[in-house]
Amino acid sequence: MEFNEPAGQNIFDRATIVGKPHQRIEGPLKVTGTAPYAYERHDVVAGQLVGYPVGSTIAKGRITSIDASVARSAPGVVAVVTTLEIDPLPLGFLNVARLFGGNEVQHYHQAIAVVVAETLEQARAAAALVKVTYEQEKADFDLDAAFERLQGTGKPSTDVGDFDTAFANAPVTLDEMYRTPSHSHAMMEPHASIVDWSDGDRLTVWTSNQMINWNRGSLATTFGLDKEKVRVESPYVGGGFGGKLWLRADEVLAALGSRAARRPVKLALPRPFMMNNTTHRSATVQRIRLGATKDGKLTAIGHEVASHTLPGGRGEDATAQTPYFYAGANRRIIHHLVDMNLPESSDMRAPGEASGLMALEIAMDEMAEKLGIDPVRFRILNDTQLNPSDPKVPFSERHFVECLERGAEAFGWTNRNKTPGRKRDGTWLIGHGMAGAYRGGPTLDSGARVRLNAGRLVVETDMTDIGTGSYTIIAQTAAETMGLPMDAVEVRLGNSAYPVASGSGGQFGAASSTAGVYAACLALQRQIAKRLDVENPRFENGHVRAGNTVVSLAQVSADQELVAEDTMTFGDFKKSLLLATFGAHFVEVGVHAGTGEVRVRRMVAVCDAGRILNPVTARSQVIGGMAMGVGAALSEELATDLGRGFFVNHDLASYEVAVHADIPHQEVIFLDTTDASSTPLKAKGVGELGLCGVAAAVANAAYNATGIRVRDYPITLDKMIERLPAV
């Protein structure tokens, strides 16, 4: 089914299930520990061995020798495969780091061997016995120096109007540098897989991955297999945040181990590998220049960013929102990709916007202050309904101003502290801050299959649920469309035997996959109509109604299972529009007057993200994003050893994500908006929007509390302490 024009009035506008709160349907499995996560799938194949990786201990160079002889004869060891034994494996989709093969080392903890043994303990102990020698090469890990070098060079990605002149002539200007550190996805479940390639022919993978079809394709490419010989299952994903979009070393090593041992192998990457072997969000160095008229209209926007990547990668394009978010006739935007032998940088939740807004939304706060305009008002003044970089293109829906106004009201913005450093509560300095949020609203083609049997509907799609609530919203969509109750629908996800769906990433999953399920349900409806030989049937209360015909769905499918499949494809009409999601964040912090510790006290978020398919799961997405934003603002940083080139704090004790005690009362408001140009359900994504702008709102609140502006994340006490007033 093709979605080639904006949706008109349809069943979702009078929905009784979609858009209503529903608890997660797979919740009981999760809280009873019976949802099968990859590493625990002991029953899927017999005779599983355990693999353990060996990682490179240098950042750049060549391996001159690997001696695995002691490891091979260690107790319980069945096989050892070293990278020197095989040719460099071809790269999977959008991968840039070599996952295995050959002697070249591109980054620390690159996988260079796998040990397979009867038990985890044996594999781990033997892995420590593998002896490696290297020829190390010098490498540079200094992003600041790279920015200095590249500043002003290169071809801008957006160059509209005449930025230089507009900036030079602007009566009020801002020109500041901002920095965001590298971030780790730091999800709870590490990359883990069970792989059966015992016969060296058919490859079966039970894994934790966000994108089944990409993964299947990447496995086929990597191992030179026909895609049909590769089977992938990933029904539950214990968090991914973009870290599990790609094929990673867990699958590759388990596969190679399985082929060598001729038995299935399971392998979880140890926690330090999450930081240094898999992907992360690159650090950014950002220069922002804003020019405005005295009455607060932006006239010039300059955004120049550097981020690091391995050659061929995409880094972290922190300029992502800058072409679109605010009005202004002149803008120049450029992202410098700096090749660096750090682990592979790639997508992490809201790639681009997350770090871009961390900087841009501080800059907006600073500019508002220079102008003497309320920061909420300043953003309203610079709202636009057209793509400012291409004014022929309107936004499909944009309710940013409403987000700002609703948020300000809910938060009590008018009663905020207006003079930085003036409001106190005992030893705590109190500050208020806000920021705008922007994130694209993409959709990807998405398919599904539905089976109706004795009145029960089974939905099958390779869509994944990464903790987001896919199971639930897909069930809601199918139930709504087919006129069935929720408990008559079963959802099966994350299996390459099912039709290819959008997968989960880029906040395209919810909108795309529900559209695909809708398409499949419509196909089933057509089949039923044909079977009953009726026209214009309605599906309500478990029955088909057409004219005088009323038949229960149980009856329709009593003697035979009815199966229908379809894929929602998204037409070109979207190219004439800009689809995006918007939000506003309001935050109160306390800053300890003695130590400079920043603690968040309350948060309000307002989201404009089209139809909210399920306010319970959507709220969970947004409060999770807000928590991640607090981490980004205050504590998360992959600390880079600039000499040795690796992330030093590679465990969850030292890479500090926000914990419960850091997260205060959170309020989430969803605007009652729909976007008919997005999907038939008029929905967009919200999972990444919840993160966008949060850190800047915290940063602005910390400034408001202290009068000290920190432009270098995370805002840790050491960055303020020398400038705090005497105790």
Next chain:
Amino acid sequence: MKAFSYERAANPAAAAARAAQVPGSKFVAGGTNLLDLMKLEIETPVHLIDVNGLGLDKIVETPEGGLRIGALVRNTDLAAHERVRRDYGVLTRALVAGASGQLRNKATTAGNLLQRTRCPYFYDTAQPCNKRTPGAGCAALGVGAFSRQLGIIGTSDACIATHPSDMAVALRALDAVVETVTSVGATRRIPLEEFYRLPGDTPERETVLMEGEIITAVTLPPPVGGRHAYYKARDRASYAFALVSVALVRQADGAGRVALGGVAPMPWRAAEADAELPNGAHAVMARLLHGARPTEENAFKITLAERTLAGMLAED
């Protein structure tokens, strides 16, 4: 993790004797530190002697009116003990500022004292570390290294790691004494002040304990009164090691005691610094942190220590 053998000791003296007899053996208490280090092969004992179940899990009053805390008393139980809360409040506060509820349920008094540093390079066996491998060099002192969490005083050119315990900082302020039994069955009483060693050229030797020596208890002298406070400055509100922590016991006349965590290879206290307490935080830290040798990244700890104490004094 390397394969190891395991036994349960019958009593403290037997445990100590066995430990001396079997080279490469270690005691295991809560296991919250030791087992992690074993998995990473930072600790590689060949034999574990389980000291749970030796009856060392009691807190009793001493004849002098102090407390004798068994080596195996869990951090949770110690923090919740009525006398501790009433008379040694700084200890309860320090304990609950440490780790997480789950860890404190397992962690023991002796294990907490003997937990190893959290220097990130110590935790990565691919990096040179004098504490792990004497003579290998110190990655944390390398050019471009990450040293923000590490020590500023009492450190050496061989090692700048800190001791991470919160509990030990409070115990230092309380003049606690460590009671042990040696491998030949002798009892020793070691004031906490003399218990830890500075790294010097031998950062691998962290305490004065001898081969096989087992901790049986920690004793607290009779209560000193005063107001007790513990402030742990950290990057997140819970489950984080201290950047700087301050244990403070302060009498009505302004006299008192100050001990610091997060700055040195041991809880850091000095009598001459205590004496400056009536003169304020600056005077105390001028003494206590005299001779500090921070790195560029952790020099803020000097200001932080002073401001933390100043804040505590202001609140009093």
